[in-house]
Amino acid sequence: MTISVRLNDKDTDLIKAYAKLNNISISDLVRDAILEKIEDEYDLKCYYDAMEEFKRNPKTYTTDELKQMMELWDDEDEEV
Numbered sequence: 001m002t003i004s005v006r007l008n009d010k011d012t013d014l015i016k017a018y019a020k021l022n023n024i025s026i027s028d029l030v031r032d033a034i035l036e037k038i039e040d041e042y043d044l045k046c047y048y049d050a051m052e053e054f055k056r057n058p059k060t061y062t063t064d065e066l067k068q069m070m071e072l073w074d075d076e077d078e079e080v
Helices: 009-021 026-056 063-070
Strands: none
Touching: 009 026
16 A cells, blocks of 8 residues: 655755665555554553453452462472
């Protein structure tokens, strides 16, 4: 897919210089920047959702409690 973006000369020069400095194509730079922005916003949404859940149920667990709940153990703890 091809996407067109209108930029002023100053922004165009900045983007070209940044891409050249980092030895990447403008296409790679733009794609990576957009995907990173989407990922950041998704991560932030997950954080806010988790904080809301925590406010509703502020129970916390120790690592040992979590291991027991999930039936996990370290190799050192495994019985032979």
